[in-house]
Amino acid sequence: MRHVARPEATYTRAEMSVETKSKAAPKKPAVHPNTWVYYDGEFGRYHDIKLGLMTHALHYGTGVFEGIRAYWNVKEEQLFLLEAPAHYDRMRRSANIMRFKLPHSTEELVNITLEVLRRNQFKSDVYIRPLLFTASEEIGVRLHNIAHSFLIYAIPFGNYVEIEGGLRCMVSTWRRVPDQSLPARAKITGSYAQSALAKSEANEAGFDEAIVLTVDGHVSEGSAENLFMIKDGTVVTPPVTDDILEGITRTLIIGLIKDELGLPVVERSIDRTELYTCDELLLCGTGAQVAPVIEVDRRTVGNGKVGEFTQELQNIYFGAVRGETPKYKDWTIPVY
Numbered sequence: 001m002r003h004v005a006r007p008e009a010t011y012t013r014a015e016m017s018v019e020t021k022s023k024a025a026p027k028k029p030a031v032h033p034n035t036w037v038y039y040d041g042e043f044g045r046y047h048d049i050k051l052g053l054m055t056h057a058l059h060y061g062t063g064v065f066e067g068i069r070a071y072w073n074v075k076e077e078q079l080f081l082l083e084a085p086a087h088y089d090r091m092r093r094s095a096n097i098m099r100f101k102l103p104h105s106t107e108e109l110v111n112i113t114l115e116v117l118r119r120n121q122f123k124s125d126v127y128i129r130p131l132l133f134t135a136s137e138e139i140g141v142r143l144h145n146i147a148h149s150f151l152i153y154a155i156p157f158g159n160y161v162e163i164e165g166g167l168r169c170m171v172s173t174w175r176r177v178p179d180q181s182l183p184a185r186a187k188i189t190g191s192y193a194q195s196a197l198a199k200s201e202a203n204e205a206g207f208d209e210a211i212v213l214t215v216d217g218h219v220s221e222g223s224a225e226n227l228f229m230i231k232d233g234t235v236v237t238p239p240v241t242d243d244i245l246e247g248i249t250r251t252l253i254i255g256l257i258k259d260e261l262g263l264p265v266v267e268r269s270i271d272r273t274e275l276y277t278c279d280e281l282l283l284c285g286t287g288a289q290v291a292p293v294i295e296v297d298r299r300t301v302g303n304g305k306v307g308e309f310t311q312e313l314q315n316i317y318f319g320a321v322r323g324e325t326p327k328y329k330d331w332t333i334p335v336y
């Protein structure tokens, strides 16, 4: 681990700029903006952090991470950090499963995240990535007797998937990682090889997103999203025992469905063919936000258009996460 600080004065204006005007961040920036990051106890610049080629987690997938969003509110000229304590609490649970220890309390982690955002002076929607990983530069797969590193970086970020017209999904041929082998409720870097297999299979077959089944054939979730289905006025979502990541957005959405839409929410296993016969379907997550699904395996969902409840839910969700709804102010922390 090397962490070399450069004097402030050597940065050009372009290097320091991390602002984007557009809603969607550029897909592949040629050079990553030289943002402020947090790495092993210090704030530094992205380009100054050097990780060795032998970094353990790079080879073995032995890291735990989070994805957190902050939303820019144009009217208030304020950035709202969404549900950060819940993300760091989940990260602590993921770490515990992997026998890692987060180097800070949740409160400290939230404050560090706020500091990263403030230093970068973001004025757009932002995605924040905390990562705790095995950092020793040595060969040998294991979890014990090994050094760890912890980092937080943040980048301007738009929509992760299409959220307006509705997604066309396929049920993946790849099954979700089972709790018996790679616990899905822990957000482990290595598990995302499974997500990547499913996502690429779907995209390369012409679909927008994958829906993944458990090993025993029940609907689990999307490649990086939880799933909700609406049928005959009841909302159904897979239980936490069906190898899902216990989504922070999922919890928020369950609350909104009950409180704002007045619909009952049932957590139960879902059969594959229920996806073909429900009235509305949606995927949700920090990245995906609230994403309507209009087709599964070339079968239309409902009338093939974005569902009425889903649309309403999406509107309410965006109002809340952008800090526009007084009732849900406690979901967010103002950054500036």
Ligand SMILES: Cc1ncc(COP(=O)(O)O)c(C=O)c1O
Pocket (backbone or CB within 6 Å): 067, 195, 221, 222, 223, 224, 225, 226, 244, 245, 246, 247, 248, 249, 250, 284, 285, 286, 287
């Ligand atoms: C596999 C998986 N499921 C579900 C989710 C949704 O979780 P959250 O709402 O906490 O972002 C994510 C996103 O992080 C994910 O990667």
